[in-house]
Amino acid sequence: MKPRKQLIDAAVANGSIDRMNMLLSAAHLLNCKANSLVEEASDLMAENGLLLGDLKKLHNNFVKSADLYFLEFSSLVETEKSKMDMFRDMDDFDAKFREWAKLPSDWKPKESEE
Structure with missing residues (x-):
């Protein structure tokens, strides 16, 4: 098995590291969106008394995981x-995205x- 540095150097040389960074950055933007x-929808559900039972429990689990x-x-983003x-x-x-999804x-x- 190749040493870690050799694997990293090879991935840098063949462009895989740059591609990985772009994929992870895009995934992060999608996760943020x-x-x-989800937060906007849950606010509406809560305001209308609809965030109930299992949905509320699963939403709380989702929020904890997202946090x-x-x-x-955020620990990977080092500079201002x-x-x-x-x-x-x-x-x-x-x-x-909001324009595309028609979500002003x-x-x-x-x-x-009433």
Whole structure:
């Protein structure tokens, strides 16, 4: 078996490390977007008394897991520039995704006549 450094050097040389970084960055953006959509939906469910039973329990489990994931990922973002680049990418992706999905960020519930 090759030593770890040799494996890493080979992966850098053949472009696999760059591809892996791009895939993980894209996956992270998607995870951030999915997490924000779940949170937005759960806020609506909670406001309307619909976050109940198993759904509430599973949502809480999801939130705990997502928090652990994002905490670990944040340890990989070391410089202030990298953090700002990541947040800019997330904002840009959010705007494009919301346009594509027809999910405006300024949505408000309709006024009820009760």
